[in-house]
Amino acid sequence: MSTLLQEIEAQIAGVKNTASKQNVGTVREIGDGVAKIEGLTDAMLNEMLDFGNGVTGLALNLEETEVGAIILGDYTSIREGQEVRTTGKLLQVPAGKGLLGRVVNSLGQPVDGKGPVKAETAYPVEKIAPGIIRRRSVSQPVQTGIMAIDAMIPIGRGQRELIIGDRSTGKTTIGVDTIINQARMNKAAEAAGDKEYRPLYSIYVAIGQKQSNIARVISVLEEAGAMPYTIIVAAAASDSATNQYLAPFAGAAMGEWFMDNGMDALIIFDDLSKHAVAYRQVSLVLKRPSGREAYPGDVFYLHSRLLERCARVSEKYGNGSLTGLPIIETQAGDVSAYIPTNVISITDGQIYLETDLFYQGVRPAISVGLSVSRVGSAAQIKAMKQVAGRLKGDLAQFRELAAFAQFGSDLDAKTQAQIERGKRIIEVFKQPQYNPIAVEVQVAILWTVQNGYMDDVAVEKVKDFQTKLTEYLTSRKADLMGRISKEKAISDALAGDLKSVVTEFKQTYKPA
């Protein structure tokens, strides 16, 4: 027995005496949040480096005799000659449902003062997107609650749809509206105990934005009760460029957790123009060669690898999805600039917002001609396809006729009717912010306008008519609305009921 004890003791003593091998380097240069480190011969690309005192770095440039690293956090305490160690770990952020309702920074640390984040696991920030075998095509809709989008530029789960436009044209509002609508639908499904409904969780990534803007978005989401289904990743304008560069990747990692676990998530990158600028800054201080507009050569790959991570995976791999809504801010409506063209070519369509429309009072200021959704129509519910199938074409025709009609007033009755219908459709699509509309109401309203029930309502009264009709449908005809959302198609019987309900409403309708 005593020999056994001695053996164990010897083994323990042996373990204690083992000196672990570490790979170290010394800081040769430090500035602008970027350090050049001599040594570190075993460093991997994107590996976390330990600078001591809780400061970490990320190895981005592996050169012949030195390593270029970006510092995550406070770099002012780092001195030349300081020792740096490799950690053998890639950068990770917490992931899981514990993050819902929280505001975190690019490293997943809470910034909302609500205590530590209870995360289930950690996910690597840089991850290869799901491959061809794991994917399936988009087939389920993301209801944004914005009628113009849901009807004409539908978005499906797993799609990447770019929101592009000049400053203050309502880009963020579309994202926030979508988040609010998802929260409403999730809540409604929970309340109804609908097991078939797949909740959609949202992630809002703010990159290089003013702190006040981020605070406003958070307060809007809180007021709408959407925060319990939302994660906010904030890298404000005052954060370092390195944190701004990492924020969308951290958000994507959090979204991937939902996708990998068979759930659906939506991620909004607000915005990728500022992300490209932050990456340009990091690249220039790392002395990487610069290309067009001083952006580094891999700025396309930066966004393509990020957006490729938004996907719909097949049932064999969990049937989850991550829908991406990247936002790009253009300068004076120039969509042919470097970063906008890059992101347009990566995404599955774009929603183009125009300043002119915005000031004409068409809000959301969606330019129907320039906006497309390449895959979303496959995900649209049948009822919506039935009522909105021809809308885009009708509106295009209307614009052409309206331009032609300016030259003279002698128009035949058919053309006149088309113009009048077009005017009413445009009115119907106007929608106040943070006020998403349920899909069954959208279907009923569009059915009404497409079947000519609004033709005798004056254009300026269309909005009033629509509001009152919505009120009537949701309060008095809730069963009909329930049938539309359940059947998801307009059968002859349903069309008959809709006809009688709208006729009944019109008899009582008095314009305000």
Next chain:
Amino acid sequence: MKISKQARRDAKELFLSCLQNGLLDDEKVRQAVKQVLASKPRGYIAILSHFHRLVKLDIERRTARIESALPLSADLQASVQASLTGVYGPGLSTAFVQNPALIGGMRIKVGSDVYDGSVQARLAALQESF
């Protein structure tokens, strides 16, 4: 000092020409420096300063710095040398240094590899774990 790409390339070429069987030949290095100083090619100061850096890094890579709190016995020194040669191959020079700050144990640094079995490192690890 700004070192141009051409100077870097020249210094690298100079450095490679000083290698013999993959190891740096001290005599060749001395000769190379003398010749460069004599012929003074364009940007020779930059070439030499980069060459100096390359030589410094190579020496660091091939030098084992063994720190211990107390002086090591000759036997122990020999065994450490032998095992390091086993890992890093021949041509490794060793330097034994006394460092009381380690408190106990040994710290061996070869290039950017560090084997730290000192009491100081363990205390630091313990401190970080809190």
